[in-house]
Amino acid sequence: MIDELDKQVIEMLWRLNQQTLHRMQEPFQVATKTNYNDLVTSVDKQNEREIDGYLRQIDPGCQILSEEGFGSQGITDPAGHLWIVDPIDGTLNFVKQRDHFGIMLALYVDGQPTLGYIMDCMNKRLYHGGPGRGVFVNDQRLSAPADLSLREGLVSISSPLILGNVNQLPTVAKAASGLRMYGSAAMEMIGMLTGELVGYVSHLHPWDLAAGRVMAEELGLVVKSIDGTTPDVLSSNLVLIATKQVSREIAELTD
Numbered sequence: 001m002i003d004e005l006d007k008q009v010i011e012m013l014w015r016l017n018q019q020t021l022h023r024m025q026e027p028f029q030v031a032t033k034t035n036y037n038d039l040v041t042s043v044d045k046q047n048e049r050e051i052d053g054y055l056r057q058i059d060p061g062c063q064i065l066s067e068e069g070f071g072s073q074g075i076t077d078p079a080g081h082l083w084i085v086d087p088i089d090g091t092l093n094f095v096k097q098r099d100h101f102g103i104m105l106a107l108y109v110d111g112q113p114t115l116g117y118i119m120d121c122m123n124k125r126l127y128h129g130g131p132g133r134g135v136f137v138n139d140q141r142l143s144a145p146a147d148l149s150l151r152e153g154l155v156s157i158s159s160p161l162i163l164g165n166v167n168q169l170p171t172v173a174k175a176a177s178g179l180r181m182y183g184s185a186a187m188e189m190i191g192m193l194t195g196e197l198v199g200y201v202s203h204l205h206p207w208d209l210a211a212g213r214v215m216a217e218e219l220g221l222v223v224k225s226i227d228g229t230t231p232d233v234l235s236s237n238l239v240l241i242a243t244k245q246v247s248r249e250i251a252e253l254t255d
């Protein structure tokens with residue numbers, strides 16, 4: 001059943017990507033949510049509605065947790081099939097840059113990471129995989145990133161954490177080869193999967209983390225809350241995704 005769902009979701013994501021790129025060329029609505037830099041567009045909502053409808057068709061009885069909230073409220077138990085959906089990740093990039101955004105989707109079964117998908121929309125690259133399945137970009141299998149240290153690689157730490165000197169994270173940035181901020185958890189997760197980054201630290205909602213976590217763990221990367229605990233699937237967490245070496249270094253450098 002999981003293999004069949006995997007095949008259907010991959011087909012759906014390619015169709016949805018075509019539609020997303022088309023919708024981006026047409027006028028679309030932009031609204032603010034909690035503040036001026038927290039945006040949602042009509043494309044986020046259309047995508048979410050379509051993903052929701054499709055998942056309910058191919059996986060009846062599943063639970064769906066999605067950012068813009070179709071039927072998502074009130075999930076307190078990850079039992080059974082739980083799909084976690086970010087219909088556009090990097091909405092600010094989508095609006096301001098028309099680039100560097102993604103679509104993310106994950107399946108957790110009884111709370112366990114099972115399938116993960118990140119569509120890099122503009123580059124038409126779909127990252128997908130799961131435990132024991134490997135991780136692929138389109139049809140090409142990714143190898144596990146090298147276990148590099150901070151000084152050997154680039155890190156991404158989200159801007160509020162750097163600007164607010166949260167947990168002394170600027171110290172981590174200083175110890176690295178360089179600091180990058182992509183403005184999209186999807187793009188940053190891809191950076192981790194491909195070895196472009198050696199560490200990523202951000203405060204992430206369930207839909208920002210779920211897909212990348214499935215694939216990062218399959219590639220032997222560390223995914224944990226900054227306090228060392230396992231992130232809760234249904235909560236927002238201050239998390240790090242890192243090589244083993246960088247995970248140890250971050251633990252030493254932060255409080």
Ligand code: IPD
Nearest residue numbers: 088089090091092158183184185
């Ligand atoms: C946001 C982006 C951003 C991250 C925020 C997310 P959205 O997602 O991934 O990089 O720092 O925490 O909420 O709202 O564009 O889907």
Ligand code: CA
Nearest residue numbers: 038039067091
């Ligand atoms: Ca958002």
Ligand code: CA
Nearest residue numbers: 067086088089
């Ligand atoms: Ca989003």
Ligand code: CA
Nearest residue numbers: 086089090208
């Ligand atoms: Ca997001």
